[in-house]
Each structure stands twice: as C-alpha cells, then as structure tokens.
Amino acid sequence: MADGTIAPRTGRPLSDRLDLRLIAEMVEPRSRVLDIGCGDGALLEILLHEKEVDGRGIEIDMGEVARAVAQGLSVIHGDADTDLAFYPDGAFDTVILSRTLQATERPREVLAQMLRIGRRAIVSFPNFGYWTVRLALLTTGRMPRTSALDRAWYDTPNIHFCTISDFFDLCAMDGYVVERWLGVDDEGQRTPWRRNRRLANLFAEQGLFLLSRR
Amino acid sequence: MHPSRSAPTDWIVQKIADPPGGLDTTTTHQHETFAEGLVLDCGTVLRPLDVAYRTYGRLNDVRSNAILLCHALTGDQYAAETHPVTGKPGWWDTLVGPGKPIDTDRFFVICANVLGGCMGSTGPRSEMTDAEGHPQGRPWGTLFPAVTIRDMVRAQAMLVERLGITKLFAVIGGSMGGMQVLAWAALYPERVFSAIPIATAAWHSAQNIAFNEIGRQAINADPEFHGGEYWRHGTIPARGLAVARMTAHITYLSEEALTRKFGRRLRTGPMLTFDNDLFEVESYLQHQGSTFVQRFDANSYLTITRAMDFFDIAAEHEGALGAAFRASPVRFCVISFTSDWLFPTAMSRELVRALNAAAANVSFVEITSDKGHDAFLLDEPVLFRTVSGFLKGAAERWR
Known part of the structure; x- marks a missing residue:
C-alpha cells in the first residue's frame, strides 16, 4: 500500500505492489484462497490482513518458502505444473496465479487445474502484444526485453508467452467465463482502454483476469 | 591372520x-503410573503403565500453551537439560529453552520417554506383569509385547490428560518422533492444534x-x-x-x-x-x-x-494416506532436509500431497543442509526460523 501500512502480525510493511492491490480487490473477504507462486507471501499477507482469508500458498523457490513459513504463513514448497493435481475439487473459493502462467510447462493444464480446485481463478500475465514488445521485435529483430520481461531468451523462466487476445481465445476454447478483466500498465495501474480488448492488447503491459467455471 | x-x-x-x-537402573526418573494400564494394538494389556517424562516452562492458567516433544529412536525425555546418565546437553537443547525457537518462557514443554524405552517408561527392562498387573519377579526382556507408534502415542495421551491438558498447542518431533506427531494428528485430531513432523515419513520404507x-x-x-x-x-x-x-x-x-x-x-x-x-x-x-x-x-x-518398522499410517486407512487426515483441523508444518537419505524429501512430499488431498492446512519446507538426517538435531538456522515462525503464526489462530 502506498501509505506504507504495517502488517500487525509480522511488523513488516504490506507490499505496495499495485498489481497485488488489484488482485486483492477481486478476492472475497473470509474466503479460502490458494496463491500459486506466492513468493515470500506478500499477497497472502495483504489478503490475511485486509480480507481475513484462509490463505495458503505454493512456491517453487525454497528460500522464499522458508521466508514465508517463518512469517507464519501456510506455504508449501511445490510446483504449479505437478502439485495442483493433489488438491480435491472445489477446495478453494479463489485460486490465484500472479505473473507465473508464462513460466509453467503446461499453462492450459494449470488453468484447468485451477478451475477444478477453485470456484474462481485470478490470473495475471505479461502481455506479449504490448506495443513496446511489438516495436522491439519489429525494429531490432531480436527477442524483446522490457521491464516485465527482462531476461535474455536463453535464461528466462518465461517459456509460454501469450497476448491478451490469445488468452481470451483460450478461455473461449476451454469454456471459462471471463467475469472481469483488466489491462494493466507497467506501474500496475488500470489502463484507460480496459473496455476495449484490441486497444488493451496493444497498450496494456499485463493482463489480469478473473475467471470462473461455466 | x-x-x-x-x-x-x-x-x-x-x-x-x-x-x-x-x-543405569538405579536412577529414578520422574514418572506417572497408570494402574489401569494400556491395551496395546497387539491385544496385550500392559498393567500398570509407567510413563517417565520431563517438563520445561510453566503451564498457563487456561492450559493453552502446552507443547509435546516426541523423541527419536534412541532419544529420551531429557530434551532440554543435562542428561542424568551421560552428562551431555539435552538432545534438543538447540531448539528448546528460554528465548529459543520453542521458547520455554512462553510454552509449557513436555517430553516423555516412549513406551518400550529404557529411561523409566514401561519397557523390556521393567518388571514383567500378568494381565491383572501381578508382578512376575523378572524383567520382561524379549517377552515384552510388540508395541506400535500408536501405542506410544496412546501412552503419551494418558500422561497429557493426567497433566490436565485437553488440547496441546503443538506436537513436535523428528524421525521416529515425527511418526508419533503424525500418529497424534491421526488418532487425536481434536486434541492437537498444530503439528510439526520433521525428517520423517508416513510409513517406514523397505530400505x-x-x-x-x-x-x-x-x-x-x-x-x-x-x-x-x-x-x-x-x-x-x-x-x-x-x-x-x-x-x-x-x-x-x-x-x-x-x-x-x-x-x-x-x-x-x-x-x-x-x-x-x-x-x-x-x-x-x-x-x-x-x-x-x-x-x-x-x-x-x-x-x-x-515399532518403527510396523509404522504405516496409510495401511491403517485402507492404503489411503489422505483418509487418515480427512478434514483434519490440525495445522501442519512438514520439514525435510535435502541431504537426508534415510527419510528423504520425497517421503515428506508424499505426506504433503496427501494432506493437501485431505484439504488440511499444511506448510512444507525442505531445508538445504549437507548434514543428513541428523540435521534436525543440529544447529540449522533455517529450521529454527521455520519452527518459531510457524508457532508464532499458529499462536495467532489458536482456538
């Protein structure tokens, strides 16, 4: 939060990352939440503090997991590609995948699992249709490097890029209801063209989607 | 030659x-005697039953700050004090004590010698009794009945009840102690608020x-x-x-x-x-x-x-490990170590997956260490931070 609110539980400041604030707004109070790729638990901390959720996390980086658990958060070391299969149907109200979809081995399967174990899914991802990405590829002929995509092609964890339009197509194909969606700029602010898919596909650096099962 | x-x-x-x-058979260990005895999984009645134990810290007025430590194969109840026989520091001196991750200024910590042990709880060295509790004038020796991890836990539960505690804030243990932690959560889910099984598994492997x-x-x-x-x-x-x-x-x-x-x-x-x-x-x-x-x-x-070899929580529930923890209210924190090849991380991961399948509340940390299985007894700062952080988080949600 921009005003630097301190979490009373841990005494550390709540994250001021705007994309996390936007996700938190979509979560119902006192619901059951799973945050996949939760890092050190910054989003879980916000959700526990402001929404009083029953929050769990999965994180692949061991150091981050240890930090999260040492903060008293319920986080397991695990992998979105393999570990979601072990949760029962409908175990959560909301399953969150923030800026991680493009790094999964099988993003379509991960989405299907999210909407199996959760009633709703919140997904955010870097938009490969963003105009600076397009321009960089067009003018340099090389893989684009932006603030959201800042690693060289040979050592990036991001292996499955998509655009906002691509993501709409996948949701239609697999029968997910897009309850809400937002184009988000590089500061994590809502972009003014959020009502127009084609403009968002060009001007939003990230896409943020709230999905549910049909 | x-x-x-x-x-x-x-x-x-x-x-x-x-x-x-x-x-040393002459040292008298602090213990409670249960005249009614204990019916074991094998059907034998051990009567009377002695449970030797030590406590550290003070039980608060509402009796909500009790933590039970479960020791490993060759451990005993002297977890956080000089051992009366060996003169060495307690086996979990690193983790348990005033201001330590399991803080005895805050928690009332109990550790009991396991059933079948040799530090004062009923075991093969105790005097043999018949089913009515009549002494037979000889030690049990090899006639001591086969006991299970569950039997050990039932004996601990009798002690905990006698100490006036209806719900433990946490049960914590490594290796065979971790097996007891899991057995506690499976047998008495309403009497355990949180559980930390460390470097352990839900069954003993063939290896x-x-x-x-x-x-x-x-x-x-x-x-x-x-x-x-x-x-x-x-x-x-x-x-x-x-x-x-x-x-x-x-x-x-x-x-x-x-x-x-x-x-x-x-x-x-x-x-x-x-x-x-x-x-x-x-x-x-x-x-x-x-x-x-x-x-x-x-x-x-x-x-x-x-008893360790017999241990298999899945088998006790028709092969479905998750069934042992179905809708469990217990908060789990599973911990493993990268270089532990006796209870490798894969065993902990299997446990975590079963707990997830049972929709239990579980944290899971695999700690990087080159010290092998023994790491849970050694100076491992990440272990200390994990245990103290998890207990702190659990304390905020105690009910």
Whole structure:
C-alpha cells in the first residue's frame, strides 16, 4: 500500500505492489484462497490482513518458502505444473496465479487445474502484444526485453508467452467465463482502454483476469 | 591372520570396563503410573503403565500453551537439560529453552520417554506383569509385547490428560518422533492444534526396515545376548548393540558430512595395516557405538526398531494416506532436509500431497543442509526460523 501500512502480525510493511492491490480487490473477504507462486507471501499477507482469508500458498523457490513459513504463513514448497493435481475439487473459493502462467510447462493444464480446485481463478500475465514488445521485435529483430520481461531468451523462466487476445481465445476454447478483466500498465495501474480488448492488447503491459467455471 | 590384525571388536571390550553397570537402573526418573494400564494394538494389556517424562516452562492458567516433544529412536525425555546418565546437553537443547525457537518462557514443554524405552517408561527392562498387573519377579526382556507408534502415542495421551491438558498447542518431533506427531494428528485430531513432523515419513520404507534388521541381527549374533536373557547372566550384548548403533549412525549422516568431518584422514601415520581404528571415521563410529551401549538397553532397541518398522499410517486407512487426515483441523508444518537419505524429501512430499488431498492446512519446507538426517538435531538456522515462525503464526489462530 502506498501509505506504507504495517502488517500487525509480522511488523513488516504490506507490499505496495499495485498489481497485488488489484488482485486483492477481486478476492472475497473470509474466503479460502490458494496463491500459486506466492513468493515470500506478500499477497497472502495483504489478503490475511485486509480480507481475513484462509490463505495458503505454493512456491517453487525454497528460500522464499522458508521466508514465508517463518512469517507464519501456510506455504508449501511445490510446483504449479505437478502439485495442483493433489488438491480435491472445489477446495478453494479463489485460486490465484500472479505473473507465473508464462513460466509453467503446461499453462492450459494449470488453468484447468485451477478451475477444478477453485470456484474462481485470478490470473495475471505479461502481455506479449504490448506495443513496446511489438516495436522491439519489429525494429531490432531480436527477442524483446522490457521491464516485465527482462531476461535474455536463453535464461528466462518465461517459456509460454501469450497476448491478451490469445488468452481470451483460450478461455473461449476451454469454456471459462471471463467475469472481469483488466489491462494493466507497467506501474500496475488500470489502463484507460480496459473496455476495449484490441486497444488493451496493444497498450496494456499485463493482463489480469478473473475467471470462473461455466 | 596378519600379526598386527586384532579381533574386529576388541576395542569395545576395552572401552566398556564395567558392562552391566553402564546401564543405569538405579536412577529414578520422574514418572506417572497408570494402574489401569494400556491395551496395546497387539491385544496385550500392559498393567500398570509407567510413563517417565520431563517438563520445561510453566503451564498457563487456561492450559493453552502446552507443547509435546516426541523423541527419536534412541532419544529420551531429557530434551532440554543435562542428561542424568551421560552428562551431555539435552538432545534438543538447540531448539528448546528460554528465548529459543520453542521458547520455554512462553510454552509449557513436555517430553516423555516412549513406551518400550529404557529411561523409566514401561519397557523390556521393567518388571514383567500378568494381565491383572501381578508382578512376575523378572524383567520382561524379549517377552515384552510388540508395541506400535500408536501405542506410544496412546501412552503419551494418558500422561497429557493426567497433566490436565485437553488440547496441546503443538506436537513436535523428528524421525521416529515425527511418526508419533503424525500418529497424534491421526488418532487425536481434536486434541492437537498444530503439528510439526520433521525428517520423517508416513510409513517406514523397505530400505529403513532393512537397516533396522542389520542392527537387530548384530544384537542377536552377540553371544552375550543369550536369546535376550542377558540380564540373567549379568552381561549386555555390547558388541552387537554397538554395531547396530554404528550402522544406524551412518544412515543419520550424509556422504558430504562424513567427508567434511573426517575425509580419508588417518589417526596415525600412513601405514598399510589391518588395525581397526585406523581411519578417523572408524574411530568416530566406534566411539558412537561404545557410548551408546552404556545408556541403551538392547531389548528396548529391538522393541522400538520394530515399532518403527510396523509404522504405516496409510495401511491403517485402507492404503489411503489422505483418509487418515480427512478434514483434519490440525495445522501442519512438514520439514525435510535435502541431504537426508534415510527419510528423504520425497517421503515428506508424499505426506504433503496427501494432506493437501485431505484439504488440511499444511506448510512444507525442505531445508538445504549437507548434514543428513541428523540435521534436525543440529544447529540449522533455517529450521529454527521455520519452527518459531510457524508457532508464532499458529499462536495467532489458536482456538
């Protein structure tokens, strides 16, 4: 939060990352939440503090997991590609995948699992249709490097890029209801063209989607 | 035989000057006696039942700050104080004490000697009784009934109840202690608020059973074992028990840890002989073996290793591990270590997946360490932070 609110539980400041604030707004109070790729638990901390959720996390980086658990958060070391299969149907109200979809081995399967174990899914991802990405590829002929995509092609964890339009197509194909969606700029602010898919596909650096099962 | 070659186990005879005296039967351990006894999984009634235990810290007025520690195969109730027999610091002195991760300024910490043990709880060295509790004038010895991890937990539950505690804030233990933690959560989900099973598994693997069997065979092969009635002859099967301990000790360490500690260093100059005690690692293992036989009873070792081998929570629930924890209200924190090959991370991960399938609240940390299975007893800062952070988070949600 921009005003630097301190979490009373841990005494550390709540994250001021705007994309996390936007996700938190979509979560119902006192619901059951799973945050996949939760890092050190910054989003879980916000959700526990402001929404009083029953929050769990999965994180692949061991150091981050240890930090999260040492903060008293319920986080397991695990992998979105393999570990979601072990949760029962409908175990959560909301399953969150923030800026991680493009790094999964099988993003379509991960989405299907999210909407199996959760009633709703919140997904955010870097938009490969963003105009600076397009321009960089067009003018340099090389893989684009932006603030959201800042690693060289040979050592990036991001292996499955998509655009906002691509993501709409996948949701239609697999029968997910897009309850809400937002184009988000590089500061994590809502972009003014959020009502127009084609403009968002060009001007939003990230896409943020709230999905549910049909 | 090469002239310089000595019999392989001479060292143990030299080091144990006073074999039976090493096993201290005169120390009285703090304990509770349960005249009604305990019906074991095997059907035998142990009557009366003694549970030896130690406590640290103070139970608060609402009795909400009790933590039960469960010890491993060769541990005992002296978790956080100088051991009365060995004079060494408690086995979890690193983790338990004032201001430590399990803070005895805050928590009332209980640790009981397991059923079948040899530090004051009813075990093979206790006087044998019949089903009515009449003393038979001899120790149980090898006639002591087979006990299970669940039996151990039931005995602990009787102690906890007698101490006036209806719900434990946490049950914590590593290795076989972790098995007891899982058995607690499965048997008494309403009496456990949070559980920290460390470096453990929901069942004993074939490999672990195999290592235990080597230890048991070594004890059986010792002529001083006398079919388990060594107490009649005033001896102890020190060689067999020491070999059992040496074998087990290797499984508690990692290759990196052994290399780091000893490498290929020799105790004397580089000469080609068959003397045992030549490499430093040999000397270390022999020391481990010889100190162990002075404090541990061979029949207890047989009884407790068997209890571990029997342990299989999934089998108790028609093969479905998740069924043991269905809708469990317990908060779990599962911890494993990267270099632990006795209870490898894969076993913990399987447990975590089953807990997830049961929709239980679970945290899981695999800690990077090159110290092997023993890491849970050693100075591991990430372990300390994880345990204290998890307890802190649990305390905020206590109900």
